[in-house]
Every structure is written in C-alpha cells, then in structure tokens.
Amino acid sequence: MNGRTSLKGYIEIDREFCKGCKLCIEFCPKGIISLSNNLNQKGYHPAYFTEENTKKEKRQCTGCSICAIVCPEVAIEVYRG
Amino acid sequence: MNGRTSLKGYIEIDREFCKGCKLCIEFCPKGIISLSNNLNQKGYHPAYFTEENTKKEKRQCTGCSICAIVCPEVAIEVYRG
Amino acid sequence: MLINTIFSGFGGQGVLSMGYIFAYAAMSDGRNVTYLPSYGAEVRGGTANCTIVISDEEIASPVASSPEFVVVMNNPSLLRFQNVVQSGGIIFLNATMIDARPIRGDIELFEIPANDIAKELGNERVMNMVMLGFFIKKTGLVSREAVEKTLEDTFSPRGKTMVTLNKKAFMEGHNYD
Amino acid sequence: MLINTIFSGFGGQGVLSMGYIFAYAAMSDGRNVTYLPSYGAEVRGGTANCTIVISDEEIASPVASSPEFVVVMNNPSLLRFQNVVQSGGIIFLNATMIDARPIRGDIELFEIPANDIAKELGNERVMNMVMLGFFIKKTGLVSREAVEKTLEDTFSPRGKTMVTLNKKAFMEGHNYD
Amino acid sequence: MRGNHVVAEAAIRAGCRFYFGYPITPQNETPEYMAAALSKLKDGVFIQAESELAAINMVIGGSMAGVRVMTSSSSPGISLKQEGISYLAALELPAVIVNMCRGGPGLGNIAPAQSDYFQATRGGGHGDYRNIVLAPSSCQELAELTMEAFDLADIYRIPVIILADGMLGQMMEPVEFPDHKNPKKLSPKDWALTGAKGRPGRVIRSLILDPVLEEEHNWKLMRKYERIQKKEVRYETFLLGDAKMAVVAFGTAARIAKGAVQKVREQGLKVGLLRPISLWPFPEKVLVELGKRVKLFFVFEMNMGQMVEDVRIALGRDGDIHFYGRPGGVVPTPLEISRIISSHYLRKRL
Amino acid sequence: MRGNHVVAEAAIRAGCRFYFGYPITPQNETPEYMAAALSKLKDGVFIQAESELAAINMVIGGSMAGVRVMTSSSSPGISLKQEGISYLAALELPAVIVNMCRGGPGLGNIAPAQSDYFQATRGGGHGDYRNIVLAPSSCQELAELTMEAFDLADIYRIPVIILADGMLGQMMEPVEFPDHKNPKKLSPKDWALTGAKGRPGRVIRSLILDPVLEEEHNWKLMRKYERIQKKEVRYETFLLGDAKMAVVAFGTAARIAKGAVQKVREQGLKVGLLRPISLWPFPEKVLVELGKRVKLFFVFEMNMGQMVEDVRIALGRDGDIHFYGRPGGVVPTPLEISRIISSHYLRKRL
Amino acid sequence: MKKVFSRPRSLRKVPFHYCPGCGHSIIHRLVAEVIDEMGLREITIGVPPAGCAVLAYFYFDFDMGESPHGRGTALATGLKRALPDRLVFTYQGDGDIAAIGTAETIHTANRGENITALFINNACYGMTGGQMAPTTLLGQNTTTSPGGREGLRDGYPIRLSEMLALTDGSAYIERTAVNSPVNIRKTKKAIAKGFKVQMDGLGFSLIEIVSPCPTNWRMSSHEACQWIEKEIIQYYPLGVIKDVTKRGQGC
C-alpha cells in the first residue's frame, strides 16, 4: 500500500444494514471508520466513514475495499476513481 | 516342516459338523485328508482322515494342526504325542 | 381345479428352481399360478421350500393349507411336511437322501434315488431335475413340452451343455419307474 | 389475583433476564409464578419477549390472553404488543429507543429513557435493570427487597462489580420520575 | 413374475428412472432388478445408498429436481426413513416408497407381516401429515398400483407408500402390465428446482418459523388431504351383496380371507369381504354404509390389531366387531380363517 | 426452574446417571444441564452423540448393561430414533425418552405443538409395540412424571416416553422434587448383560426367525401391554361432577383448556375437563363411563386431530364430539378456547 | 468515481439474521460473487442446512432446496444425478456435515459425486446455542463440554477433510478461513476452484471454511478473528489438502 501513490476513494456505509461489529474499523489500514454514538433502527451503533475529519492527517481512503471485504453485512460500497 | 523330525499325530473329523469345504484338504501339507463319497445328515460330503492308507508313502500326519486352523466348522481335533 | 404342491429340501438341492420351473411351465400352459418361496436367512444351510398353486380360476391364497403333493428331498423335509399332505395326497421322496418313510396310511408314496441318478449323469446337482421329471410324469400336471421349453429358456444363458444336462436329467426322471 | 406481564425488545436488550429476575423475585415473595420466554432461532437478531404470570392461586395457563402490563424496549415491540394490552392496562416504554407512542386511549403509559440512564452509569447494557426498577416501583408487584436479593443471587457468580452495577441501575429506575 | 420384480418393472414403465435404496430382505429383488434395468437405460440412475437415511434424502433431492423417483425397503429400514418422509410431506414432494413389511418389532424376522399399518397411515414421522397408502394383494395389483402411485404422487405432490409384505414380494404370478399414460390432470412441475433461468430464485423449504404461517401451511396440507379423502378411496368388495357378516382385511390377509370366504360360502354361510385398497384414505364411508346392513364384522390382520382401529372409528362402539390377528410373520391358511369365521357366524345364529 | 432443567434434575434424582443425546431446540437445556451435573458426579456419564441415531443406540447399550438411562430430543430427532425405539420395545429394555414436541412436519419450527401424539402412542417405528406415554402439563408434574417414568420403565421393561412440548420445556415455575424411593415392585435386573461370571452366556436379541416363536414373543408383549392398560392409566378430572359438557385435552393444551373451563364456569356453564396424563394407556374406560352421563364432548389439541381418534374409539360414533385443533406451534389463549367452548355449549342448549 | 465494490447480483438486498461479526454472512457474499463472476446463477441449485444458515435461501437469489439436518450431500446427490449439468452445492455447518451427516458426507465423496460442499467450521453448534461440535477444540468451553472439551470424554476435534481426502472419489479439498482480508480472498478463490472442478466434471469438491462465531465464543468480532489465527488454524492448518488437477498433490 505504501510503495505506490494511493488512489483517492471513498466508501458508503448503509447505516441500517450495519450491525456495528467493528471489523471494518479494525481492518481499515487507514483507520478512517468509526462507530456512531447513535443507534440504528435495529438497535446497533452503526459504523460511519470519517474521511472528512481525517483528510488533513493524510489518512485518506484509498478505495482498497478491505473494509467491504471483511464486512459481514455487505453494508459497504466502495468507490475509487 | 522339513528340517526337523516330524512328530507323529492324528486327527479326528466330526463327520456331522464337516461341510465338505475342502479347506483342510487343500492346506494339509501331507495331503492326507480326502472327501467322502457319502453324504452326511446335512447333505454334505464330509472330509475324512486317510493316514491309514498313506503311511507307507511316508505321508504321515505330523499333528501340525494346519487342517484344524483352517477348518471353518471346528470339526477337527488334533492329537500329537 | 386347484392344486397345491410343496417342494422342499436343503438350500443347496435346488428345490426353489425345481418349483420355479414347474410354475413357469404351468404358466406357459395357460394356467393361473402362484409361486411362493421360503426365503432369506434361514436358507443359509437350512431347509428351503416353495409352494406352487395351480388353478384354472383366480387363486385366492398362495399359501397351501393342505397340499395335494409334496416333494421331499431330505430327511428334515419329510419330517416337516408329511403331516400336512392332504388325505389321499402324494409324497415324492428322494430315496438317496432319506432313510425314513412316512408313517401315514392315507397317502401315496413315490420314491426315486435322485442323487444317484444324477451322479450317473456326471453331476449330482441336477438331482432336482431328475425329481422334477419324475414328479411331472406321475402327476401329469403340465406337459412335458412345456417343461422342456422352460428348461431351454432358463438355462440357455448358462450355455448349451447346461441345457442338455438338465434336459437329460429331467428325462431320466421322467422315464424312471 | 392473576397478573400477566409481557417484557419485550431486541434479543440483545436483556428482556429475558429482566423477566427472569422479576419472576424469581415474585417466587421468593411466595407467589405462584410462570415464566415463559420466546426462544430459539428467531431470537438471533430478532425480537425476544417473555410472559410472566403471577397469582396467589394455581396458574392455569402461562400464556397471557390480554396482559395487564407490557414493557416495550424497542419500536417493533410497541407495534406488536400495544393492541394486546388489556383495557386499563399499562405500557412501560423505553423512551430512548422508541419514537412512536401508543395510539389507544384506554391504556396508561409510563416512559423512561432507559438507555440514556444506563449510559450515564457507564454501561448501556444495564438499561434492562433501569427499566425493571421503574416497572417495579410503578406496579408494586413485588418488593424492592426481593428484587435486590435476586439480583445478588443472579449476578454474584459474575463478580461483585456486576452486582453493584445492576443494583445501581435498578435503583436509578426505581427512583426515576 | 416375482412381486419384487413387478414393482421395479412397473416403476420403470411409469417413467421412473431414479431409484435410491439400501438392501434389506425381503425386498432385495427390487433394487437388484433396478440396478440391472436402469444401468441399461441411458437416463437411468440406480444408487445403492450407504443407508436408508441417505436413500430417502436422495429421493428428496431427486424429487426436488422434478423427476419421478422411488425407494423401497422393509420395516426397520422404513423406520429409518421416517424423518425423511415427514420432510417429503412437509415439502409437498412426490415420491413412491415401497414397504415390503416383515415381522417385528426390532430385527424380528423376514416373514410376511402387516404390523406397519399404523406407521404408514398415521405417519410414523413427526408432525401432522398423511401419506397415500396403497395395499395390493396380488402381483397384478402390485403392477397397477405401483404405476398409479407415481401418478397420485405427482397429482397431489405427496409421498405414496405401497404397503405390501414379504409374501407378495417373493411370490410369483403372471402379470400383465397396463400401458402407462400420464393422466391429464398432471400439471407441469413448475415448482421444481431446475436453475433460476430467467426468473428469481425458487425455494423449497419446510422451515416456517412463524407459528401462524406454519399453521396455515398445516391447514393447506389438511385441505389437500380432505380432497384426497374425497376422491381417492379405493377398495374391493366380494360377495357382500347378500352378506350377513363382513370380513375386513387388506393385502395378503385379504387374499387369505378371500379363500376363507369362498370356503364358508360353500357351507352356505352368507359372508362377504371388504378389502380396503387405499389404507389411507381409508374407505370409512363404505364401512359406515355397510354397517347399516351388516351387523357382524370380522377383521383379520397379520398383526396385533391396527386397521381394526379404523374400522372401530367408522362403525362406532356398537358395531359388533371381532378381531383376529396373527403377528410376527405367521401366515394362517384360508382353512384356519374359514373356521374362525364360521364359528363367529354360527355363534351369532345369523 | 425451567421445564427442561426440571426433567434433567428429576432424572438424576431418580438415579439416572447416563444421558445420551443430541442438541435440538427447544430442549437443549436438558442436555446442557445433564452435561454440567453428570460431569460433577463420579458415576455420571454424559455423551453428546454424533446424532440422534447414535444416541438412541447408546441408550440401548446402557440399558442392556442394566443402568438407568435416558435421552431427550424434539420432533425430527425423535423420528430418527424410531428404529431404536422399536428395538427397545422388542428387546424389552427400560429407557426414558423425552420428546419436547415442536411444530412440524419437516423442519417446521420450534414453537410448542402436540403433533407427535400418533407417533408416540401408535409406535412410529415398525412392528406391533407400544410405549408408555406420559404427558405432563406443569413443571411440577414434569418432575414427578419423569421420576415415575424410570420406575415404570424398570418395572415393565419398556421404553417410556415423556411427551411434552417446547412451552413446557422453556417455561419456569416453582418445583418441589418429591423424594425418590425405588418402588418395592422393582426386581433385580437379572436379565442384564454384565459378563457371564459363573453362568452361561446371556443373550439379548430381537431376531426371532421362526414366525411361530416371533408370534409368541408378540403375544408376550401384548400380555404385558394389557397388564399396563389395566394398572397404569393416569388422568386428572376437573369440575366434571355436575358437568354437561366435557373438554378433553392433554399437556399444554389441557392447561389452556383449564383456564378456559374456569372462564366459562364464571359464566355459569357446566363444563368440566378430562385430562389424560397417560396417553398410552389411554383412559378409555373413564371416557366410556363419562359418555354415559355427558353427551357433549370438546377435544382440543395443538395439532390437526390425533388424540381425538382415541376419544372417538372410546365413545363410538354417536358421542357428540367436537374437535378444535391448532397445529404448527400456535398456542391459543384460554380466552379463545373459552369462546369456542361456550358457543358449542350454547348451540346445544345444554 | 467508479463503484468498485458492491453487493453481488445473486445476493438479495435483505439484511442477514446472523449475529454481528458472523462468518456465515461473509461466506454468503463470497458464494454469490463467485457464482456471478462465473455466470452460473441460472444453473445453480444450493442446498442449505439445518443450522444458523438455514435461512440462506432468503439471501441467495437462485434455486435452493432445504435439507434435513446433516443430509445435504445425499440430497444433493439426488439433485445432481437428476440434473447433471447444473451446479449443485451444499452449504453445511460443522455439526451438520461432520457429526450427524458423517456417513452421507463420506459416501458422497467416495462416490465422487460431482457436487461441491461448503463446510463451515465454526467450532460449535451455532444455531442451537453453542453446544460442542465435532470441530470444537480441546479445552474449548461449550454448553455441553463444561470445563472445556476433553478428548476421552467428549471426543477429539475431528479431521473430516483429511479423511475425505482418503476417498478415491474426492477431487479437490481445501481448508480456508474468513478471519482476515487475505484469508477471505483465498476462500473466494477456493470456492471458485471448487465450482470449476465441478463444472469440469472431476468429482467431489469440498472447501472447509473456518468461520468466526463471536456469539458462542463469547468474544468480540475482532477477538474471534484473532482466536482463529492463534488457536483453530494451529490445529486445522489451512491449505489445499487434495487436488487431482495437480500432480503430486493429494494422497
């Protein structure tokens, strides 16, 4: 991931599909996903994409899809471009 | 069997237990068991011990028990002495 | 007319095929027939038997209460079936294998040394066909031709010599007196 | 006197243990009690509920036709159970998780932000005990002491802090107004 | 042709190309015939499964795929298939299951018996369900009913059990196979799993977690069962016209009973025979009608009394019902049965 | 205590130290309790078998060795045990089998149901045999009947089935365990396999090749069954004294029915309840007696109509019998049942 | 920007009933992806088990036929023999395939039935509440192995895949896991390979997938993934166990 220029990407998390398992958070190499304080309709604290806040720290999303690969709920869509 | 002096032995075949499978006949190293021409009560031709007839040919029973070991009907008793 | 016959003997004596060929021949003679073998585990080493019912009408039960004819190939069969033959019925007895004789006075007895005759033909196994020939001749239940045709159908898959041997055995029994 | 109560919510909200502790406390108060949980596969991710019947006489059926009290911890539970409460009955509602309110006019409503209170205690999970405290206070069905005793028995295998935390949550609910 | 061969040949003529089974006496000739015959057909599949359990589940799979499929066994093996049969019923899958019943319980013996009547008609598996149960009493009927079984199974999407016994399986009689034409009622199997080509995925399942929906499924099955009860009752009557006493028996027992009825008729006794051919649906109405004319009933079974319960339900407590049972593989002769019939008849002074 | 735990605790108190089972909802708390409790006892053995089939055969083995042994399961798992149960019956081996019945057929669901009545009382396995079938309707009774089941099993050398359902298994009620004393009737198990010390080898077998002997074995079982039918009938009556209408129900349904009867009594209707506790032997005579006084019967089951057949057999065709069934795991409330009862009652103008 | 990751066509857009962090959901997605990528949706028939994945037919948008507990491979045998040109796969838990279904699994492999079995090893009975499974590790606590599994009391963790490799009918057997992005990718490749082996008519294929059950292991999702790495994989090493398409492989 380090050797080459990271492409810019972003992800969308379906708040209602997410069950707050935190796997995306644990595995995202950029550490840019967090758990929400609010509950969704099913009673889980869903994950959300925090890139807006972390851009300055050079922790940009690369669109590597790791979060989506580990997400059990298929709650994440990844965009790269 | 050849290297040492063979002990003298004999066998008794239970005519009514025998089913005429001929295994004793096939496996007896001395070739001294034969099939009877008569039927037993179960309708089989039983095997019988022929040593009396074959003594002269030096095909004496050694009491090796091979016939008894292969006999499926436990129809053979072996004596050695 | 409804005729019950039981064939019985050791598992190895071919009593089931004896009955089968008889039944089959009767069928090709255009009769109603049921063939009911004893079967399964008890066969192994034990005795086997089969019941054949022949009739010109529909056959109610394939089980024979009191058969007209009983064919016995060995001692145990004689013991078991001599008392069920119906009064006036006939027992066919394999004299080579059976020393005893039935004690009832109200039945007829026909005997034949089936094993011996078969041995003379070179194969003790065909004793069943010897007995069948004898049985057919004495009872006249089916035509000789029907049996011979059946023997051909049954044994031709196993080769020409088998057909000839079995036919010969059948005729030996047929001609025995 | 026969009182039916249903506790209901998400699988993870501890509604079964809420009901269990209530039932157990009632037993130690010397009452006849039946506790009937919903169970099994539907629990996984779905909603759970349990029915508690309390009576001074023998209890005929553990199934509540029309409960006097219903405790709802989430939206789906409110939808499912608001119509079964008996006329004049009471709904206890977890205000943190439920936006809607019952539409019937013939029942009473008590609400408490159970999650919020639990979060303040440092562990959202004890929202069930908050609700239980609230429920016991309002209904007076069993004594506070009996519940506290039960909490001690139930949680002491899991350590002192668990006992304290759950008792505290219970008292928070009890004192809420 | 031997009964067990008749079953196999009839199945093939009815278009069955898939046989899954496990050996057990006294029905081994059926799988053996199938093994030989199906291996010669291009589209034929015979599998000797590793067990009866595997066999019945292969049947489920084959049936899901929409093909005609069968299995056969005898009592202990049929017990092992009970879970699978309950699934077939729940999943509404057509299948033909042959039970050449033998003496039991336990390992018992291989002699002919009728002691699996309850298991077949009441559902030995779990849950409320029924199978169509057909009980032939001759090789000819074995042929006809086997062929019909496949049609009934498909029409109603239901498992059909051929309940016979070792005697029928082993005995030989001349048989004429009727031509088999698919009945018109047969609709295409648009429920089968064949791949979701051009349509959404299709599901065959019996798990219905919501009790309300599961209950609806049960009632749906029940409505089907009621339809079958109305339309598919089969039975034979013999000399019942002027009868003062009726014998009720099925399968092999009925055959023996027929011989016995003939015998007592010769003695001038007015006795007839009712032979249920479909054990489920049971010919209850026929019995009710008969009960209005005939007061003395004699039920003969080769078991300790199973079908007699259905006769009791049909006739009520006041029907004068006598039962004679011979369990364990004993096959009485027509003569024995005729003696018992006439003694009942005479004692009643009919 | 939860019903499933009650069963386990009661078994241990009755001296059972051997449990063989396989998980299935809604009875998992029984094996789980057993696993924990038996691993603490020096002579306790708990095995989670690889399947229900293995479990029931371990039960056969344990029972042959002369120890008290049990298994538990729910509907589909019980179907898989049918072969083994037929063997237990044939081999005359004592064992206790618990069925926490669920909605079926097929996979169905895990909600409480009573649709395994036929399977339990008619023998879902092959051959002519019966099990003692006990149907508790409260946790207290679950405790008592489980303990009694072990005694009955030993006294009669017969498998005893506890037929309950998911509701009883899951619900919690206060329970007092009675002291368990071995009944005096218990004779030593001189038939068990323990090694042929100082005696010839002993054989436990059900293979009886000779039909005549197998028939004798069947009749021997039958005589035992008749003894049980005479001595071991159990039932409860509730407000039947002056009743003009009788409700018949067992297990959980009876409990609901009791609530319903109380409700209609409040309305002044003279309705009582008969609750069969032993489903086999069925309290047939009690019903016959009752039929002389009461003309209107209402049978309520959580299935599509199974016990009602036994009621029909007992009362005959002319008994005015109404059936109400709720299959698939639906548990109606006492209120619903009371409405149906009163509508029948009023329509009849009792 | 281009969407580079989204829900596969064969997976319906409904939320799973599985617990948070459950491996079943991940495996479901992989199966759907493979089927879509290989263009097999219209000829696929899946056989779900009794087990947590019993509701798999709600998620997959292709034909599915329910199996009694443990009998998936027998049922699939019936299906495949009737429709030899379809893709038939079973989806089975470890209790399903390696306890109650042992005989069916072994004999289906031994017959070389041309189907693919997905064997989800989560070291417990998930659906029924966390009882011991044949794959439960020694010392692992479950509700029916109190104090931890003991070999002589409760049996040892079974090596079903290795046993199946001994049958002459099995063509391809691999063990993978879904506890990390890398392993998830390998699992997907293995599933694709299994399906390919089947479409090529080579015989029985099976992929054993070690999968987290955070609920019954009483761990967080991430701890469960780590526990797989540290414990399960030590006893059940990942990799190809048999592959008849490669020389020298297999036994």
Next chain:
Amino acid sequence: MKKVFSRPRSLRKVPFHYCPGCGHSIIHRLVAEVIDEMGLREITIGVPPAGCAVLAYFYFDFDMGESPHGRGTALATGLKRALPDRLVFTYQGDGDIAAIGTAETIHTANRGENITALFINNACYGMTGGQMAPTTLLGQNTTTSPGGREGLRDGYPIRLSEMLALTDGSAYIERTAVNSPVNIRKTKKAIAKGFKVQMDGLGFSLIEIVSPCPTNWRMSSHEACQWIEKEIIQYYPLGVIKDVTKRGQGC
C-alpha cells in the same frame, strides 16, 4: 497322545449356520480362543451385527447383546460406559460398519471409546444375498453392481481403517485376513492385541479381517482364499495401520 487342538470353551458345541468355507466361522473360533486364553470369558460382552453373523450369540458362550444394523459401536459405547471394566467388542460386517454405520464407527473411534471392533471385510453384503458392499472391489460383480463395480457410478472401495487411523481416539488398527494358516494365526494375534489394548485402557481398537464369502463370490472355498491373496490384499494391504503402543507408528 495329547489333544493339541480342540474347540475352545467359549464356543458352544453347535454347528454354524454359515456356508461351507465361510470366514465368519473361522473368526468366531479365533475370538473364542483368544478370550479363553486371556481368561476373559466372564467379563466379556459381545455385540453381534445384523449380517450373516447375526446369530453369533448362538455360538459364543458369553454375554451378547444384539445391535440394530450398523449401530454396534454406539451400542457398545453405552455398554462400556456403564461397565468400564468389562471387555466389550463389536463384531460387524463391512456393510454394517462401513456403510450404514459409518458415522457411529468414526465417532466412536474419535471419542477413543475403550472398545474393540472386529470388522469383517468380505467385499459384499453376505446376509442379504451378495449386494455390493463399500469394500467391494472395482470391477467386482454383485447383484447391485451389474457388470462390475464402477467407481463413479457405485463409489470406490472405501478405506475405513485408514480413515479411523486419522482420529485421535484410535489406539490400535490392523488389517489381517483369514485366507491361509499364516494369516489366520496373525489374525488371532491381532485380536489378542486389540483386546489387550482395551484391557490396558488405551482407547479404540479395530481389526479389519478380510474374510472369504465363497457363496456370493461364486467360488470354491479354496478359490476364495486365493482371490483374497491375489485381488483383495492388493487393494487392502495387510498389516498394522496404527499402534499407539509403538513409537513412530500410526499417523
């Protein structure tokens, strides 16, 4: 002269019902001899199968309890757990132990149940009339593998003993035959070793014994013995497959 060979005490003096030349009878005698020589008659409980040997209880003079077809090892598990100090053995045909009973056999071995299984491999279903068994050789003609067994149609000859060796609970597994005096002697030794392993509490032991079935093979007794040597043993090599009492052995 001294009697050097006679009927063992534990074998009743009744004629066997087996066919002439059947291996079951030989194995029966060996079992009785071993039990007598080890002095175990009074603590032995045998479990006969459904199969030709179903009547074994008529021949052995010690306690015997009948098993439903294939469930011998499960039944023996119940017996042994209840009576841990008895010698418990099962006697099972190849159909019994390796087809219908596969699951029970494997899991009993896997639990390390301290019993001994005697597995009589006669390459067919003897009792039911010669159908294909899991051990039937490829090309072998039986009534249900017409034209000879074909692997992909009928399954391959199964290697149950080798599979069982993969379980951690199995202690001793050997394959022998009774087709010659030498092999018969070895079989006896193997049975004795199996019983010893059990009495020493080491776990599950199994002896697979290749045994002639002249009837269903349609051969003379002697031809059957030769066919074992020439055909069966080639596919199923004789020898110790696992022995935990020896270092380096087993897998």
